[in-house]
Amino acid sequence: MTGHAHRDDFASRLGMWLFLVTEMVLFGGLFLGYSYMRYRYPAEFHHGGGELNATLGIINTVVLLTSSLTVVLAIVAVQRAEKKRAMAFLGSTLVLGLAFLVIKGFEWSAKFHHGLYPNSAHLATLPPGEQVFFGLYFTMTGLHGLHVIAGLSVLGVMLWWVATDRIRQDRYVHLENGGLYWHLVDVIWIFLLPLFYLAA
Amino acid sequence: MSGTHASTAEPSYLEDTGPRKGLLGWLTTTDHKRIGLLYLYAMITFFFVGVGIGVVMRLVQLTTFQKLVTAQTYNALFTLHGVIMIFLFVIPGLPAIFGNFFLPILIGAKDVSFPRLNLASWYFFMVGAILAILSLFTGGGAPDTGWTFYAPFSLKTGTNVSLAVFAAFILGFSSMLTGINFITTIHRLRAPGMHWFRMPLMCWALYSTAWIQLLATPILAITLVLVILERFFGIGIFDPSKGGDPLLYQHLFWIYSHPAVYIMILPAMGAISEIIPTFTKRPIFGYKAIAFSSMSIAGVGSLVWAHHMFTSGMSGMALMIFSLLTMIVAVPSAIKVFNWVSTLYKGSIDFQPPLFFALTFIFLFCIGGLTGVMQGALAINVHIHDTYFIVGHFHYVMFGGTGMALFAALLYWFPKMWGRMYSKKAIYISWFPMFIGFNMLYFGMMILGMMGMPRRYYVHLPQYHTMHVVATVGSWLLVLGLLIFFGALLYAIFKGPKAEANPWGGVTLEWTIPSPPPLENFDVIPTVTQGPYHFEQEERK
Amino acid sequence: MSEHLESTADHGAERQGEHPGYATFIKIWVLLLILTGCLVGVSHLGQTAAVWGLLTLTPLKAGLVFYYFMHLKYEGPLFKIVILVTLGTLLIFFALLFSDVAFR
Numbered sequence: 089m090t091g092h093a094h095r096d097d098f099a100s101r102l103g104m105w106l107f108l109v110t111e112m113v114l115f116g117g118l119f120l121g122y123s124y125m126r127y128r129y130p131a132e133f134h135h136g137g138g139e140l141n142a143t144l145g146i147i148n149t150v151v152l153l154t155s156s157l158t159v160v161l162a163i164v165a166v167q168r169a170e171k172k173r174a175m176a177f178l179g180s181t182l183v184l185g186l187a188f189l190v191i192k193g194f195e196w197s198a199k200f201h202h203g204l205y206p207n208s209a210h211l212a213t214l215p216p217g218e219q220v221f222f223g224l225y226f227t228m229t230g231l232h233g234l235h236v237i238a239g240l241s242v243l244g245v246m247l248w249w250v251a252t253d254r255i256r257q258d259r260y261v262h263l264e265n266g267g268l269y270w271h272l273v274d275v276i277w278i279f280l281l282p283l284f285y286l287a288a
Numbered sequence: 289m290s291g292t293h294a295s296t297a298e299p300s301y302l303e304d305t306g307p308r309k310g311l312l313g314w315l316t317t318t319d320h321k322r323i324g325l326l327y328l329y330a331m332i333t334f335f336f337v338g339v340g341i342g343v344v345m346r347l348v349q350l351t352t353f354q355k356l357v358t359a360q361t362y363n364a365l366f367t368l369h370g371v372i373m374i375f376l377f378v379i380p381g382l383p384a385i386f387g388n389f390f391l392p393i394l395i396g397a398k399d400v401s402f403p404r405l406n407l408a409s410w411y412f413f414m415v416g417a418i419l420a421i422l423s424l425f426t427g428g429g430a431p432d433t434g435w436t437f438y439a440p441f442s443l444k445t446g447t448n449v450s451l452a453v454f455a456a457f458i459l460g461f462s463s464m465l466t467g468i469n470f471i472t473t474i475h476r477l478r479a480p481g482m483h484w485f486r487m488p489l490m491c492w493a494l495y496s497t498a499w500i501q502l503l504a505t506p507i508l509a510i511t512l513v514l515v516i517l518e519r520f521f522g523i524g525i526f527d528p529s530k531g532g533d534p535l536l537y538q539h540l541f542w543i544y545s546h547p548a549v550y551i552m553i554l555p556a557m558g559a560i561s562e563i564i565p566t567f568t569k570r571p572i573f574g575y576k577a578i579a580f581s582s583m584s585i586a587g588v589g590s591l592v593w594a595h596h597m598f599t600s601g602m603s604g605m606a607l608m609i610f611s612l613l614t615m616i617v618a619v620p621s622a623i624k625v626f627n628w629v630s631t632l633y634k635g636s637i638d639f640q641p642p643l644f645f646a647l648t649f650i651f652l653f654c655i656g657g658l659t660g661v662m663q664g665a666l667a668i669n670v671h672i673h674d675t676y677f678i679v680g681h682f683h684y685v686m687f688g689g690t691g692m693a694l695f696a697a698l699l700y701w702f703p704k705m706w707g708r709m710y711s712k713k714a715i716y717i718s719w720f721p722m723f724i725g726f727n728m729l730y731f732g733m734m735i736l737g738m739m740g741m742p743r744r745y746y747v748h749l750p751q752y753h754t755m756h757v758v759a760t761v762g763s764w765l766l767v768l769g770l771l772i773f774f775g776a777l778l779y780a781i782f783k784g785p786k787a788e789a790n791p792w793g794g795v796t797l798e799w800t801i802p803s804p805p806p807l808e809n810f811d812v813i814p815t816v817t818q819g820p821y822h823f824e825q826e827e828r829k
Numbered sequence: 830m831s832e833h834l835e836s837t838a839d840h841g842a843e844r845q846g847e848h849p850g851y852a853t854f855i856k857i858w859v860l861l862l863i864l865t866g867c868l869v870g871v872s873h874l875g876q877t878a879a880v881w882g883l884l885t886l887t888p889l890k891a892g893l894v895f896y897y898f899m900h901l902k903y904e905g906p907l908f909k910i911v912i913l914v915t916l917g918t919l920l921i922f923f924a925l926l927f928s929d930v931a932f933r
């Protein structure tokens with residue numbers, strides 16, 4: 089079909105942005121829930137935030153911001169036909185993304201170790217507001233973590249395509265779209281940091 | 289529009305031209321017309337499953353106490369009737385069937401922007417549908433929460449809510465992807481000269497629908513994810529015993545599910561706006577008013593969700609705000625109705641089955657819409673909340689509105705889609721039992737609600753019995769009408785006489801190409817030089 | 830909006846101006862790190878300051894990522910409108926939700 093042969097990068101980017109709209113609203117729903125609950129339980133949220141490890145949260149912010157930078161630098165490199173550099177940048181994004189997940193893993197396992205997880209006996213003894221705080225914490229960071237994993241898979245494919253020249257100077261809309269997704273994941277984390285880690 | 293008649297030598301989309309033949313050719317197609325038909329066949333099947341369940345529920349209410357099924361089964365029946373009809377038929381109905389089939393043709397394109405994504409949406413739809421049906425037979429039995437899955441009951445019930453909720457999540461995904469596809473298509477693939485205000489009104493309706501799909505569906509998705517997480521991990525956000533709040537669930541659920549009503553009705557209004565000019569042979573009255581009212585229904589309609597929660601214990605401030613917004617949304621809807629009626633006025637009316645059903649739509653939709661305004665008033669709402677009045681009201685909107693418009697659209701575009709014509713006589717005959725049965729059933733329900741009959745109750749008191757019998761008999765007539773209607777269409781698909789390219793004398797782009805359309809719709813992409821409904825010029829020629 | 834779209838070339842080359850270089854993005858990254866530092870600092874100044882920091886610095890950071898990293902600056906008006914409509918919708922959702930929560 090000739091419909092397929094017709095190439096429209098603008099349409100691809102528009103489609104991606106519209107998909108990002110759905111992602112923004114998806115997390116927007118969680119932010120609605122967060123604000124609703126924080127309004128009801130301001131003191132408990134304050135106290136719950138104190139239980140979280142702010143240092144790890146800040147480190148992860150820096151990691152994710154840097155990984156966002158390397159994606160956008162990879163696009164610049166592809167535009168300039170600097171293939172090796174593009175691969176190096178994308179590779180560092182993948183490493184940073186994995187680092188984010190590892191740090192997140194340590195953080196979560198520490199919480200589990202302290203008995204702070206949904207449905208735990210210890211959590212049930214805490215005031216209701218704090219139970220909700222931790223419910224939201226695990227839901228939102230968990231869902232964000234899933235998006236990190238999805239983003240890493242997409243960028244892994246992008247790295248492969250750069251290596252095999254499917255993405256090159258005159259044809260890089262896929263890389264742009266993959267990057268857009270990764271940046272959105274970053275933006276969501278930008279919001280999660282003050283809502284949870286700096287809430288104390 | 290500007291005389292682009294494709295040569296009839298082009299094979300139609302119904303013939304196998306791709307590398308794969310037969311059923312496999314259909315299941316791997318990326319042609320928007322074939323995907324539209326795939327949706328149609330699936331949805332009509334689900335529709336009749338839903339109808340069947342509805343009939344059984346009416347049979348249960350035929351007696352006061354001696355019952356056909358157990359109370360638990362009755363709960364499962366109304367849940368499934370709701371889930372199937374809403375998520376598998378009315379929400380995706382018009383956009384997925386007629387949007388897919390006609391949007392590219394109406395704007396002069398060869399396909400949608402992302403044809404493979406389009407096929408993927410159909411597969412998401414089917415997976416969701418199959419999961420929804422599987423949830424009946426697996427786990428702890430069919431869900432018994434009602435289609436709204438209200439917390440905290442949906443968190444505590446032992447029935448198979450998780451799978452049903454997950455199915456709705458997948459269906460939402462399908463809906464969002466279709467929305468992305470349509471918006472991109474309308475922005476990028478309009479034929480040369482097809483300015484925004486030369487688009488047929490169906491396209492405006494689909495455009496505003498797609499925006500609601502994008503901006504509201506994710507809220508449902510996250511709400512359903514929270515229900516699943518709640519059931520598996522007990523995160524406590526909706527669970528009052530853990531500090532959560534069921535009212536938050538209701539807010540989040542209706543933030544999607546009220547706009548979903550407009551996902552259902554907007555494309556229906558779009559189809560009516562196509563049918564009326566064709567059979568009155570005049571340009572539509574107030575083109576821009578209808579186009580903008582679609583957009584404003586999409587906008588304002590997204591902001592009225594809490595009128596489903598007037599008795600839930602919300603703040604007085606919210607009650608007043610949402611009541612006001614609910615009244616306001618009636619304005620753009622009324623603008624459309626006035627414009628349709630004005631188009632009819634002094635038109636040279638060609639009375640054909642599609643127009644007949646379009647007029648039926650206007651009549652039934654007015655009843656549904658006006659009873660909706662009634663419920664927007666706080667005092668009345670408290671009296672009739674959760675009664676049969678609500679059930680009657682939303683069936684007037686969903687079935688009398690969207691359903692009838694879908695039938696009208698089917699009748700209107702049938703000769704184009706299959707290249708055959710149905711028996712008009714059979715369609716007229718089917719209308720009478722359908723219309724009479726419909727009003728007996730749903731007007732009966734509204735009367736019952738006014739008398740105080742609560743919805744979803746398994747038994748009823750003797751004073752409600754007469755109306756229940758009337759409604760049940762109505763349901764039989766309605767089903768009889770539906771059977772004649774679809775029987776006539778099914779017969780016509782195989783045995784109907786060949787239809788011409790333009791049997792109704794329409795002037796939008798789909799009537800300039802052969803019936804059924806060739807694989808790529810247009811030999812040459814047409815150049816558009818005027819608005820969509822230019823009947824005066826046609827007559828002068 | 831429509832005029833803009835119709836004048837576009839086939840491959841969507843309607844980017845305005847030259848592609849930005851490495852330096853632009855590195856500058857933005859430094860700025861983002863500084864803003865993160867400010868946000869952390871502000872959160873130690875007490876509850877009011879923390880909330881104000883949250884409400885101003887976080888959208889600013891997100892805006893920088895959108896505008897530069899996600900290339901919104903270099904796109905036509907359509908994508909900006911799409912994002913504004915989305916954010917506006919979410920904002921109205923918040924406002925209406927709080928018409929219930931805040932007055933209960």
